[in-house]
Amino acid sequence: MAMRRDHLPWLFISERNQPFTRQAVNYIIATTAARARLAKVHPHMLRHSCGFSLANRGHDLRLIQDYLGHRDPKHTAHYTRVAARRLDGLWSS
Numbered sequence: 001m002a003m004r005r006d007h008l009p010w011l012f013i014s015e016r017n018q019p020f021t022r023q024a025v026n027y028i029i030a031t032t033a034a035r036a037r038l039a040k041v042h043p044h045m046l047r048h049s050c051g052f053s054l055a056n057r058g059h060d061l062r063l064i065q066d067y068l069g070h071r072d073p074k075h076t077a078h079y080t081r082v083a084a085r086r087l088d089g090l091w092s093s
Contacts, residue, residue: 025043047068051068051076051079054079061073064079
């Protein structure tokens with residue numbers, strides 16, 4: 001954003017220098033998924049991917065909670081519980 005010259009507050013902007021609408025984001029993700037021959041994909045899956053990636057890299061619950069904007073840590077705990085499976089059998093011989 002620091003390199004942009006338009007000084008608009010939005011991360012992603014349309015050709016009209018406006019923020020993308022929810023419908024435009026859905027369309028872009030759906031058409032990209034179709035081209036890649038992926039099953040039904042939706043924007044919220046990107047949030048899930050980000051949460052799981054952060055958990056798998058060992059980031060703590062509070063950091064992931066803050067990054068994803070969750071108020072309640074229960075919503076974030078799902079990512080760390082699933083990531084904890086990679087530690088199964090760590091202490092067994």
